[in-house]
Amino acid sequence: MQRYFVDQECWNDNTLYVNGEDTHHIVRVMRMREGDNLVAIHPEKGPALCKITKVAQDDVHCCVVKWMEEDRELPVRVTIVASLGKGDKLEQIVQKGTELGASVFIPYQADRSVAKWDNKKAVKKIERLQKISKEASEQSERTVVPEVQSVHSLHQLLEMKTHYDHCFFGYADEARQQKSESLSESFQPLKRGQTVLVAFGPEGGFSEGEVEKLSNEGFKSIRLGPRILRMETAPLYFLSSLSYMLEEF
Amino acid sequence: MQRYFVDQECWNDNTLYVNGEDTHHIVRVMRMREGDNLVAIHPEKGPALCKITKVAQDDVHCCVVKWMEEDRELPVRVTIVASLGKGDKLEQIVQKGTELGASVFIPYQADRSVAKWDNKKAVKKIERLQKISKEASEQSERTVVPEVQSVHSLHQLLEMKTHYDHCFFGYADEARQQKSESLSESFQPLKRGQTVLVAFGPEGGFSEGEVEKLSNEGFKSIRLGPRILRMETAPLYFLSSLSYMLEEF
Numbered sequence: 001m002q003r004y005f006v007d008q009e010c011w012n013d014n015t016l017y018v019n020g021e022d023t024h025h026i027v028r029v030m031r032m033r034e035g036d037n038l039v040a041i042h043p044e045k046g047p048a049l050c051k052i053t054k055v056a057q058d059d060v061h062c063c064v065v066k067w068m069e070e071d072r073e074l075p076v077r078v079t080i081v082a083s084l085g086k087g088d089k090l091e092q093i094v095q096k097g098t099e100l101g102a103s104v105f106i107p108y109q110a111d112r113s114v115a116k117w118d119n120k121k122a123v124k125k126i127e128r129l130q131k132i133s134k135e136a137s138e139q140s141e142r143t144v145v146p147e148v149q150s151v152h153s154l155h156q157l158l159e160m161k162t163h164y165d166h167c168f169f170g171y172a173d174e175a176r177q178q179k180s181e182s183l184s185e186s187f188q189p190l191k192r193g194q195t196v197l198v199a200f201g202p203e204g205g206f207s208e209g210e211v212e213k214l215s216n217e218g219f220k221s222i223r224l225g226p227r228i229l230r231m232e233t234a235p236l237y238f239l240s241s242l243s244y245m246l247e248e249f
Numbered sequence: 250m251q252r253y254f255v256d257q258e259c260w261n262d263n264t265l266y267v268n269g270e271d272t273h274h275i276v277r278v279m280r281m282r283e284g285d286n287l288v289a290i291h292p293e294k295g296p297a298l299c300k301i302t303k304v305a306q307d308d309v310h311c312c313v314v315k316w317m318e319e320d321r322e323l324p325v326r327v328t329i330v331a332s333l334g335k336g337d338k339l340e341q342i343v344q345k346g347t348e349l350g351a352s353v354f355i356p357y358q359a360d361r362s363v364a365k366w367d368n369k370k371a372v373k374k375i376e377r378l379q380k381i382s383k384e385a386s387e388q389s390e391r392t393v394v395p396e397v398q399s400v401h402s403l404h405q406l407l408e409m410k411t412h413y414d415h416c417f418f419g420y421a422d423e424a425r426q427q428k429s430e431s432l433s434e435s436f437q438p439l440k441r442g443q444t445v446l447v448a449f450g451p452e453g454g455f456s457e458g459e460v461e462k463l464s465n466e467g468f469k470s471i472r473l474g475p476r477i478l479r480m481e482t483a484p485l486y487f488l489s490s491l492s493y494m495l496e497e498f
Contacts, residue, residue: 071475072475072476095479096479096482096485099476099477099478099479099482100474100476100478100482100486101474101476139477139479140476140477140478140479141424141425141476141477142476175390176390182496182497182498183493183497184493184497184498223497224497225349225350225489225492225493225496225497226320226321226496227321227348227349227350227389227390227391228348228388228389228390229348229349229389230344230345230348230388230389233345233348233349233485236345236482236485236486236489237349237485237489237492237493240474240485240486240489240490240493241489241490241492241493241497243474243486243490244432244433244474244486244489244490244493244494245493247431247474247475248431248432248433248472248473248474248490249431249433
């Protein structure tokens, strides 16, 4: 069933209205009418099965049929730090990373990032990534929309260390070494409810300077299987494996 | 180091030549010269570190410096059956599925496939997918290029059952059920060296008829975490989890 994230101010106990682009989607794209059902997600109370009571010009009014109990969120909060890449790589990471359960995305201006975002471009890009994350949350039936934060520098990234229980970074050379620590060994200390930050390099990988600084600050380098993954595939391997370990084991 | 898959007929003991598009890549894109090193992969003997001995008009001659011992292939042979989808979804599945270790890709004309390929289109599409698979194999440092087969019907798909040790299909409703079998339980009977076939539906999922026929023929439906994944994300979750279980555990 179609799902919509509805801001707190649109709710009044067991009634709510949907406005903005979602109205367009409900009325024009889905062609829903009075009496039809949809799932509306309250920012705190979570998802509710709702019935449309009135379709007006600019908004759609609904009432709650029943509050739903769902457990769709990864049991650890994962922040994906994604280096700026060429083309639509960040869009792919945010879209598919949202489906796979990430909680936060942070674009990172890496030493070897070929793509550069000036301030004006960054604002637009982040707005677009936030929209992709909302749509992917609806599509994948999540109960939370991941947040897309502003572009971070290495200095800012290193400072985040203190806010997380575990910090990792993807490092292609780990795949080339037979004897490095396996990913499951790296996952060993993770406990439900904890926070994880994981940083991925751009097309050319992290620079030696970045690897040194990340390592010195206690970020742990991880293996993602024995093959060399593209920058946009690595976060998906990480999230899939984490979901497999915590949700499918 | 740059890698190239070189056909059997281009090898003569410890010397070889590279021709066609790879010559262009070596000379124009990578700007390599006599004395430079590259990795050439023999279809049977695997990868060898090679030195360029001569750059000619249409081909590049090399000699083997040493044969390399690498173990980059998933320990089970996985065939991904991917339903025809809109846009570049199959390209994404083949590119990233190759990085993640799949052995064979089979496009499938599903009941709900919005995209249709006529014979002429199919030939071109498969040629393009095969090229993507070769490039992704080189990039991810694999020693085998996955094969892209012709478009299969449901009848052909069901008949393949006898050639595989395990047959699965992705089914979104499994994600919605709290009590279905976990993916690790489905993976339990898998042993190294075995063959696995896994089929994924198009945007709208498999039809009821398809689910019934697949189930009746002994294809097992699998969960891929509790969230609903897009058609192009589901195979990546499957392959990542399988790699995690067999290569990183």
